[in-house]
Amino acid sequence: MPHLEATYEHWRPHAGRQREDQFSDGTLRLVGVLWALLETDPLILLEEPELSLNAAIVRQLPGIMARLQRTAPKQVIVSTHSFDLLTDRGIGADEVLVLSPSPEGTTVTPANTIREIFDLLQGGLSLADALQPTMTPKSVNQLELF
């Protein structure tokens, strides 16, 4: 049973209404993420919140999460592949864990303990630029040969 409704503006004086089953994926995702962040649960896990969202909106997400800490404080754990999300200069390398798949399982490394990433940040790179290779699938260029 749909329970979200929005009106949209167009040439007709009494604009049409849309129900959630007519919303775009991005709109639904954004409503869902904001809703979850406003809940009073002490911990929230967001799996790739960037999915379906416009890149310009994704770049705003870290700031929104920080602002909502004031009204609904909680620990937020985000998994992401998003370069855009990590362009926010308010995210520190000490807040990022790099997950690397290996034959023995996934290795978890704090980003600020990886020498190359630490040096790149010292050299002025953004976190997004410094982490880009770790977010890129190893053999992605093989798709070009497909």
Next chain:
Amino acid sequence: MVPIPLSLAYEDTLTGFAIDKLLAATGGRYAIGGRYSRGGVGYLARTLPGFNAAAKGCPFLVIADLDNNPCPRALINSWLNTTQHPNLLVRIAVREVEAWLIADRHNFSQFFGVPLARLPNDADAINDAKRFLVNLARTSRFAKIANAVAPPPGAPRSLGPDYNGTLSRFVAAHWDPHLAASHSDSLRRAIARLQTFVPTW
């Protein structure tokens, strides 16, 4: 011999394939680490100081196109504005990486189906290698190459629909950097540097 660790930074996927072949041509001297690439030369201009800083921990190889700039050294200096660390290798393709591909005249002529005589002896002298390559491909005896690499006549774009894929396949399967080096001085010097480089720790 223990391979030298090397992180890479480049403009696009095609250059990435060319670097893989260059490094393979040095006989496995290198173990490739991170691959930094986000499309376009603006990215390298922005990130080069960071790679310079990180070069003290792990050598970096950066490959960029000279494009319309007059001088490779001046281009590097304009991005770096600090002392270049000895472990930061920057090689500039004159004027574009496409020229390095055309420089392997024999294999290029075979793969792209164009006469050898139309390929210059000095690939570094080609002014706009992308356009030169697209115009050549348009006359290919293989319709598949022409349609993939060159846009249809009158189309408002400069490259064909599978330009990158076609060139990448050529590089991965056919391009021989050693053959190409005899027709591109910037490539010959890049290979020589990679064959002799010893990191400073």
